[in-house]
Amino acid sequence: MMWITLWLVLSAAVLLALSLLPTRKIIRVQEQQGWGWRILYVLVLFFIPAYLLYAWLLTTRIVESTDIIVAFIFFGGSVFVNLVTRLSLISIQHIQHIAALERHHALHDDLTNLPNRSLLYERIEQLVVTTKRSEREFSVLIMDLDQFKEINDTLGHLCGDRLLQQVAPCLRQAVRESDTVARLGGDEFAVLLPDTGIQGAINLSQKILEAMDSPFVVEGHHLKVGISIGITVFPQHGLDCETLLQRADVAMYVAKRGNLGYSIYNAEHDQYTLNRLTLFGNLHQAMQAQQLELYYQPIVDIQTQRVWGVEALTRWPHAELGFIAPVDFIPLAEQSGNIRYLTQWVINTAIQQIQQWRQRNISMQVSINLSVKDIQDEQFASQIIATLREADIDTSLLTFEITEGSMMTDSERAHKTIKELHDSGISIAIDDFGTGFSSLSYLKQLPTQHIKIDKSFIMDMLEDDNDAIIVRSTIDLAHNMGRKVIAEGVNQQDILDLLEILRCNYAQGFHICPPLPAHKLNDWLADPKTLWKSA
Ligand code: C2E
Ligand code: MG
Ligand code: MG
Numbered sequence: 001m002m003w004i005t006l007w008l009v010l011s012a013a014v015l016l017a018l019s020l021l022p023t024r025k026i027i028r029v030q031e032q033q034g035w036g037w038r039i040l041y042v043l044v045l046f047f048i049p050a051y052l053l054y055a056w057l058l059t060t061r062i063v064e065s066t067d068i069i070v071a072f073i074f075f076g077g078s079v080f081v082n083l084v085t086r087l088s089l090i091s092i093q094h095i096q097h098i099a100a101l102e103r104h105h106a107l108h109d110d111l112t113n114l115p116n117r118s119l120l121y122e123r124i125e126q127l128v129v130t131t132k133r134s135e136r137e138f139s140v141l142i143m144d145l146d147q148f149k150e151i152n153d154t155l156g157h158l159c160g161d162r163l164l165q166q167v168a169p170c171l172r173q174a175v176r177e178s179d180t181v182a183r184l185g186g187d188e189f190a191v192l193l194p195d196t197g198i199q200g201a202i203n204l205s206q207k208i209l210e211a212m213d214s215p216f217v218v219e220g221h222h223l224k225v226g227i228s229i230g231i232t233v234f235p236q237h238g239l240d241c242e243t244l245l246q247r248a249d250v251a252m253y254v255a256k257r258g259n260l261g262y263s264i265y266n267a268e269h270d271q272y273t274l275n276r277l278t279l280f281g282n283l284h285q286a287m288q289a290q291q292l293e294l295y296y297q298p299i300v301d302i303q304t305q306r307v308w309g310v311e312a313l314t315r316w317p318h319a320e321l322g323f324i325a326p327v328d329f330i331p332l333a334e335q336s337g338n339i340r341y342l343t344q345w346v347i348n349t350a351i352q353q354i355q356q357w358r359q360r361n362i363s364m365q366v367s368i369n370l371s372v373k374d375i376q377d378e379q380f381a382s383q384i385i386a387t388l389r390e391a392d393i394d395t396s397l398l399t400f401e402i403t404e405g406s407m408m409t410d411s412e413r414a415h416k417t418i419k420e421l422h423d424s425g426i427s428i429a430i431d432d433f434g435t436g437f438s439s440l441s442y443l444k445q446l447p448t449q450h451i452k453i454d455k456s457f458i459m460d461m462l463e464d465d466n467d468a469i470i471v472r473s474t475i476d477l478a479h480n481m482g483r484k485v486i487a488e489g490v491n492q493q494d495i496l497d498l499l500e501i502l503r504c505n506y507a508q509g510f511h512i513c514p515p516l517p518a519h520k521l522n523d524w525l526a527d528p529k530t531l532w533k534s535a
Contacts, residue, residue, distance in 0.1 A: 002063040006055055008071035013051035015078035016044050022089040029092055044081065109183040111161055112168035120182035120190055124241040127194055131234060139201035139233045141191040142248040143171075143208070144256060146226030148187035150405045150435075153372050155221060160187075162218045163225065170216075174208050190245070198233050198264060205229045205262035228256035231264045282318070283332055287341055292316050294349045295515035298524070298532065299367065299486060299508040302500050306533045307525065309365025309399065311508060312350050313515045314342065330371070339371045340380075347384060350398075351391045353518055362525070362534065367399040367429060372406030376413050381420035388424075395425035401452065403431045404443075415446070422447035429486065434470060444481050450506075451478045455489020458509070462494055475502050 023041045027034040051074060058067060107119035115123070127138050145167065152160035164187065171181045171189055180192040191208075193201060208227065215222040230252025238244040247265040255263035263269075286292055296310035316324040333339040350366050357364065374380050388395055400421060406414065422428055429450035430443060434457050443451075453474055461468040471487070478485045487499050490509030499507055512532065513524055525534045 001068065002058060005063050005068050005071045006058055008068075008075040009051055009055040009058065012071070012074040012078035013048050013055070015075075015082045016048050016051065019078075019082040019085040020044055022085040026085070026089055026092060029096065040081075040085075112165055112183050114168050114172070114189075115180055115182040117182065117184050120180060120184070120192060121241050123180050123192055124244065127192065128234065128240060131194070136195055137197045137233055137235070139193040139196045139198070139231060140244045140248045141193070141201060141205065141208075141229050141231055141262075142184070142245065142252045143189050143191070143227050143229045144252055145187040146228060146256065148225065151223060151225070154405045155219075159218050159221070163216055163223060166216045166218065167212075167225070170211050171208060174211050175204065190248070196233075198231070198236075201231045201233060202262070202264070205231065209261050228252055228260070229262035230255055231262060233264075237265045283316070283329055283336065284338055286316060286318075287338065287345060292342075292345065293517060294346060294353070295517055296353070296366075296521045297508055297515035298513045298521070299365070299506050300512055300532045302496070302504055302507050304533075305531070307364060308506055309367060310521065311367040311401070311515075312346055312369070314346060315515075315517075334371055334373055339373050340377060343368075343370060343374050347387065351387070351393055354393055354397060355391065356518075360522075363397065365397060365399055365427070367401050369401045369431065370406075372403070372414070375402060375406060375417040377417070378413060381417045381424070384421070384426075385424045396427070399427040399429050399450065401429045401431040404433050404435060419447060433474065448483065450484050450486055452486040452488055453504075455509070458487045458489040458495060458499075459491060461498065462492075468498075471499075471504075472502050475504050479503070 020041065023037055023044065027037045027041065030037060054070075054074075107116060107122075108114065109116045124140065131138050145163075148160065148163070151163060164183070167189070168181070168183065171191065175181055175191055175193070178194060180190075182190045182192070184190055191204070193204065196204075208229065212225065212227045215224040217223075230248040230250065232238055232244045232248040232251065234244060237247050250269045251263045251265040254266075254269050255261060293315045295313045295315050297313060298307050299309045299311060300306065301308040314326055314330075316326075316329055318324050330339070330342075333342050346368055350368055354366060385395070388398070402418065418428055427449045428447060429452050430448050431452045432454040433451045434454045451474065453471055457467045457470050461471050475485050484505040486506040486508060487495075487504050488508045490496050490499065490507045491511045493511060495509075496507055496511060513521075513530075516524060524530055
């Protein structure tokens, strides 16, 4: 009996000793809140020698039945303490792990696993404090991919995501371990370079541009994406996180517009973005106040020397900023959800113009540009067809121009819209052909009548043999598939002559006539000096 009692008491002391380590770990994790565990720790420390003393006493006298009961209580208590400390440690560690994951999740981007905007802010704010103290510099780079929207629209979001997942490590490899590469959202990234001035930031920008020069292979597509980088340096360009990022964004916008690769912030740029920001709100007002104007640029039949039609192009004369180019406000309209109203306005205005021309016995094709958002709208086709019917407009007078990129959107909805429009008698033209990734054989499946070769190929075809080859083969292929070809950007007679030799059907460009408001176009059509016969 003595041995059992002794074994129980000694085991109880050992179990208590084994609960010291987990208790210490819990105290370390809980820091200030761990006072309860500290009391337990002291109690355990006190009880171990007490148990040992009791065990020694048992060896010096006869063991009674009460001793064995006490020994069982000691043993049970120690098992309980041991279990409580161990299980508590496991659950505290589990909670800690979840908290760490959540923090990582909150501060990192899911797609690329790069730090997100919040973590970048945190790190910039820390650097502002430490760099100010040491009177040194640091740089912030903001960058944006150049053709990302087209890739997303053309090849789908999944492909866009895969591309971003490849761009992220490419950027990471270009920088040092101590630098931060963050994803701000969409196709926008940022790099934070501690202890780096303007020259260092320029060197890195060049390195990134070089790294991005080789194409990324995504789902079998070789995608070449450009990148535009805006640079700000602390303290020259800003003393706080918000200013540094905002000005880097301004510089990035300047780099993008000027196709510069990278650009360092300059106070003169500010006016520029201020305009860009205010434009967002102004566009809606301008549409409501009927301040937009529709211009028409003639498209001529090269063989018959007749005016075949006009392309309707929206103009926004702004009270303070002068004429704002469509390349600046169309993307704004797309982003702000105003594009459907804009397209509706263009169509209504064009309908009124067609009616006016009809009264004067002028019958011309009117081409209208559609945005990818329009053709993805399920109601679009039926609404337009109803409007045309109501206005008693012959649908064969209308051509909708859809860019190559938006044609390729794999959404069934887009294809359905195109088909519905086509079935109602409206012609479809593929705009800016050659700038996307589509092939003519793919486009053959779509009901299109016209292919508009992008002006970048036409304008350079006299100097650049490659462009001339592209134009020539596009015309041949399109003809073989029964499509007519329109060349845009015809800005000199030599180009027109060459297009005639290549048997291109239609031409549009400043050499023939720039886009004009309706009354001026009427004058141009009636002018005996105009070489092109009126429709
Ligand atoms: P786009 O549809 O490819 O239109 C042709 C553009 O080329 C027009 O630019 C026209 O002014 C320009 N252009 C024509 N001939 C020449 C030339 O000989 N030389 C040069 N350098 N340019 C020439 P614009 O009016 O600035 O429009 C740019 C783009 O904005 C259009 O490209 C079109 O995609 C879009 N856009 C314009 N108006 C609308 C609209 O009402 N709705 C939509 N969704 N897009 C529009
Ligand atoms: Mg067009
Ligand atoms: Mg075009």
